[in-house]
Amino acid sequence: MLQYFTLLLDSPVIIAAIFTIGIGGTFQYGFDVSVMTSASPFIKDMMNETFLQRYDVSLEEWQSSLIWSFTVSILCIGGLLGSLSASLLTAKYGRKRCLLFNNFFAILGSVLMILSQRALSFEMIMVGRFLYGINAGVSLSVHPVYLLECTPKRLRGMVGVTVATFTSFGKFCGQLLGIRELLGTLERWPWLLGFNGFTALVQLLTLPFLPESPKFLLLERGDRQACEKALNKLWGSKDHSAAVEEMLEEKASLQNIQNRSVMELIRDQTVRWQLLTIIVTFVTLQLCGINAVYFYSFDVLRAAGIQEDQLGHTALGTGLCEVMTSLACFMIVENAGKKALLFRGYAGMTVILIILTITLYLESLVSWMPYCSLALIFLFIFMFSGGPAGVTAPLPGELFMQSFKSAAYIIACTINWVGLFLVGMLFPIMVEKMDYFCFLVFLVFCAGCALFIWFNVPETKNQTVLEIAAAFKKMHGKSEEKSGKEHTEHKINIINLYETKF
Structure with missing residues (x-):
């Protein structure tokens, strides 16, 4: 364990990448999952107040529950849309640029959340949750890909765990900020829901200092020089020829093979x-x-x-x-x-x-x-x-x-x-x-x-x-070979039986 931790400490840019990608990556997903619990009574009250002012109607219990369930669940709809579009975006623009653009969804959603109470509009919260979902869906797909492709093979297991660590940290922050001593109050709950925009801004300002994924540069763009430059920045100025050869070996095995679809x-x-x-x-x-x-x-x-x-x-x-x-x-x-x-x-x-x-x-x-x-x-x-x-x-x-x-x-x-x-x-x-x-x-x-x-x-x-x-x-x-042999023997027996009969 100590040797792996030492290796990680020898790569300060990898450590910076872990925090930079994580705070605007799976942290957002974890925060989105836990934050609504603290804000729920205030949002439900705002829904009732909105209907009273607009239509002079008070919501019944089942109506309030239905609107609330949709407000919470719309995150999943946005998340699914973000996940489905992530592969196209990363293939066209690269991992780093995709993560950079993704932050704007969280920032726009944050603005809607912060202004929702003043505008007395629960619809703004729904749209904000949808935008948060797109952001979280893209992050869940691209965060682990980018981070693992920037990490040496010996450290991928350790670094890969940080994807879940930032999810857990996001859940904890959603619980922590939601207590009444911090942002879980009638006056401050919009800022609680808008906190995702601040973490997205942190990534937007720090991610440009990190290189693009070396694997993407070599396998997708075919730029070996840029790949080696990225490796030197991430892992230090050493001989990375073995890592490059491994990537080239994978590239050779994929020669003339395009990115496969889900059905393929x-x-x-x-x-x-x-x-x-x-x-x-x-x-x-x-x-x-x-x-x-x-x-x-x-x-x-x-x-x-x-x-x-x-x-x-x-x-x-x-x-x-x-x-x-x-x-x-x-x-x-x-x-x-x-x-x-x-x-x-x-x-x-x-x-x-x-x-x-x-x-x-x-x-x-x-x-x-x-x-x-x-x-x-x-x-x-x-x-x-x-x-x-x-x-x-x-x-x-x-x-x-x-x-x-x-x-x-x-x-x-x-x-x-x-x-x-x-x-x-x-x-x-x-x-x-x-x-x-x-x-x-x-x-x-x-x-x-x-x-x-x-x-x-x-x-x-x-x-x-x-x-x-x-x-x-x-x-x-072995099991597949055995089943294949059994299938062949079965076909031979059927042919023999057919020839004997006719």
Whole structure:
């Protein structure tokens, strides 16, 4: 661990890139997910006031809930649009320029948020959330690609975890700034919702000092001189010929091969197991129950005797737990390996969900049981952020060659946004129908993903894309060869039977 950390400290530009890309990247997504909880009572009051002034009508409870749900969920619609357009933008303009332009969506959305209260317009909040969604969708796709392509192979695991670390940090900042001592008040909540514009401005002012992705310059633009210049700026003035040769080797394997579409990726049998890995891990990332656990934490805190006015402060512990565990994962990922972190994380979460369901069921019978539930929630967050949260986000960039990378990120981000939308819309219904047993649904996804990873995914630590492809082929080649032989023998038997009969 210490040797990797030392290597990172020897690359100050990489450290600067981590913070510059992160603060305007996945930080925005994490902040968008958590910030609406603190502002919700003020926005709902503004909705009612708007309808009273405009139409002299007071909203009923179901109408207010419907408008509020749409206001929250429109982030996912914008996020899906941003994710689908990210590959075209990065291919045409490059990773760096795409991130720079992306900041203007957050800044424009921030202006609408800040002015919404003065204009007495909840529609401005909806449009702002939509623009935030586009910004977050592009960031989720481009942030890991740019960062991993700027990082030496030995540090990609450690640096890749920072993608999730900034997501966790964004969630925590949304919780922190939302307390009543800071921006969670009637007068200051528009500035809370507009905070994304300030972080986007930070990236807009600092990103121009970083170079474009070396891999993009060499593989997409064919500019070796610019690639070597970028490597010298990022990694220091050393001999980077080995890294360039690795990129050229990948380029040679992709000679005369254009960027593949999503349908071409789905149909290509040579990357079938890599694609299944992306689908399974990203589906489970949203349906593992982490968002549901955050949703339920307030109920558990109330049951544990926490006063209503202290819930926001106490809930900060959940966000802080995720940030601290993500930092710990950053330190151990290179030694532990990504397969091990994924398997242990989801296996541990499976066990915790079983116990959590039991403790939640027994809360009304045993006085001290709510404290057990609270401890299990923190342990669940610990297992999630210590493995799946940090390892999953960079996977499309690590498992696929350059020609497939954009399509892989489109699939991954589409799954991410659709999953988030479904959890947000369906979880309240699940709670109403199933009560605490709703966690058993998430248990199935955690257990299934853990088993899939154990039997079907090789270790990818310190390996190139071509080495990872060879590892997948070695793991599944025998079974595929066996099934192919069985299929051939079956065809021969049918032909022999046909000839004998006729």
